[in-house]
Amino acid sequence: MQELHHLSVKRSLTVGGDRFKIYLDRKTIRNRVSELGAEISTDFAGRTPILIGVLNGAFMFLADLMRSIDIDCEVDFLKLSSYGAEKISSGVVQELKKIDASIEGRHVIVVEDIVDTGLSMEFILKIMSEYNPASLSVATLLHKTDATKVDVRLDYVGFRIKNLFVIGYGLDYGQLGRNLADIYVIEDDS
Numbered sequence: 708m709q710e711l712h713h714l715s716v717k718r719s720l721t722v723g724g725d726r727f728k729i730y731l732d733r734k735t736i737r738n739r740v741s742e743l744g745a746e747i748s749t750d751f752a753g754r755t756p757i758l759i760g761v762l763n764g765a766f767m768f769l770a771d772l773m774r775s776i777d778i779d780c781e782v783d784f785l786k787l788s789s790y791g792a793e794k795i796s797s798g799v800v801q802e803l804k805k806i807d808a809s810i811e812g813r814h815v816i817v818v819e820d821i822v823d824t825g826l827s828m829e830f831i832l833k834i835m836s837e838y839n840p841a842s843l844s845v846a847t848l849l850h851k852t853d854a855t856k857v858d859v860r861l862d863y864v865g866f867r868i869k870n871l872f873v874i875g876y877g878l879d880y881g882q883l884g885r886n887l888a889d890i891y892v893i894e895d896d897s
């Protein structure tokens with residue numbers, strides 16, 4: 708079979724009128740996501756965890772993470788209010804879509820794109836724990852370690868990054884940029 712030729716990774720681009728430059732390329736992301744999937748498969752062997760994706764940003768990471776998990780697992784989604792086109796976390800979060808699955812007694816893994824202040828994750832974990840799951844874990848692709856204000860336990864972290872605004876691989880800038888296969892950082896901030 709003919710080898711697939713991927714589009715080459717762009718070094719920089721414009722989204723929503725701002726310039727962004729490459730930060731994490733697709734190969735780096737793919738390798739790390741595979742490692743996280745392997746870790747989860749080992750940690751949850753013999754159980755059937757349910758992955759709860761946080762919409763919208765986590766959909767791409769969740770899809771790749773799930774394909775890297777080789778034990779039985781299920782999926783569901785919740786949605787929080789977003790910060791709109793803002794680059795700074797307002798910290799004000801609301802639940803816009805609840806999960807449909809019953810997670811009482813289940814092994815739940817919340818899957819997020821990025822943990823910034825940690826306020827969204829703190830809010831999600833509070834809601835999830837009220838359903839009495841058997842266990843509650845967190846997988847996040849990115850963690851802005853210096854920006855995190857609250858103490859949330861992150862079990863699976865793809866990359867620890869600086870306090871910079873990033874887009875791509877599900878992460879948006881005013882709803883744009885989610886379709887990028889690579890992660891980019893805004894040029895002004897770096």
Ligand code: 5GP
Binds near residue numbers: 796798821822874
């Ligand atoms: P937190 O509540 O931890 O401050 O923020 C989490 C949410 O803020 C993420 O799920 C994401 O929607 C948004 N966010 C935080 N930092 C970034 C960033 O650098 N880029 C993008 N696109 N969204 C971000």
